[in-house]
Amino acid sequence: MNTFLSPLSQERERECLEKLKQNDKEAREELILHNMRLVAHVTKKYASGEEEMEELISIGTIGLIKAVSSFKADYGNRFATYAIRCIENEILMHFRSKKKSRADVSLFEPIGTDKEGNQIHLVDIIENEDPDVIEDISMENDLYILKHNMKKLLTKREYYILVRRYGLDGMEEMTQRQIAGTLRISRSYVSRIEKRALEKLKKILE
Structure with a gap:
């Protein structure tokens, strides 16, 4: 090498x-x-x-x-x-x-x-489970991009689901079924909304 x-x-x-x-x-x-x-x-x-x-x-x-x-x-x-x-x-x-x-x-x-x-x-x-300096730089930049674009790109429901699903902003992580209960919608509907929101965020990371 x-x-x-x-x-x-x-x-x-x-x-x-x-x-x-x-x-x-x-x-x-x-x-x-x-x-x-x-x-x-x-x-x-x-x-x-x-x-x-x-x-x-x-x-x-x-x-x-x-x-x-x-x-x-x-x-x-x-x-x-x-x-x-x-x-x-x-x-x-x-x-x-x-x-x-x-x-x-x-x-x-x-x-x-x-x-x-x-x-x-x-x-x-x-x-990455074992980040070094370069990893920190890349992750910090990605998180900065996501944080400053999530509310602009996502609907209120999409934003809420991602925040609760992945424990963002200090919130406790929730399963799709738990989120479905709070929103009074089906778990499969939560899954579709989550997937759609992630696709939106994927575009800005590319």
């Missing part, structure tokens, strides 16, 4: 991003080389073997290059957050083009397999 350069300090990263505005090729190359570990980190979630790992690193690198080329400081995100999103998007587009995941993927449907052959779901990317 390749050994990648250590990440840049925040100060040096800011300097490179400033130089990049002037089309500085050396700054561009430095940002790419010192962020290759982001590519490797994201790729590990999708690769099922050494051969596929190499292929996905190449594809993920394209996403990183796109991130370096298109990042703007006024996006409100750290560069690493933005780069992870671009890398994941590039890899997911690759899987979709090979029909390894469907275009209508939801948070709880499989989008690939890990190196042990276990299915990977989109929710697994957002919620």
Whole structure:
């Protein structure tokens, strides 16, 4: 496996991003080389073997290059957050083009397999049992996006069901049957509303 350069300090990263505005090729190359570990980190979630790992690193690198080329400081995100999103998007587009995941993927449907052959779901990317710094950045960004868009995208009923179903905003988790009881509707109807709400949220995470 390749050994990648250590990440840049925040100060040096800011300097490179400033130089990049002037089309500085050396700054561009430095940002790419010192962020290759982001590519490797994201790729590990999708690769099922050494051969596929190499292929996905190449594809993920394209996403990183796109991130370096298109990042703007006024996006409100750290560069690493933005780069992870671009890398994941590039890899997911690759899987979709090979029909390894469907275009209508939801948070709880499989989008690939890990190196042990276990299915990977989109929710697994957002919620990791052993997060490191990169995971924290990605999760923090996803949760920020969801939190600031849920009320805008969802109906009051959809919002209520997701909040109670997954214990958001400090609420206690409830089963679909329990929620159905509070709303005086059927459990299957709650399930349909929940699925529809998750599909709405999936679109903004893509």
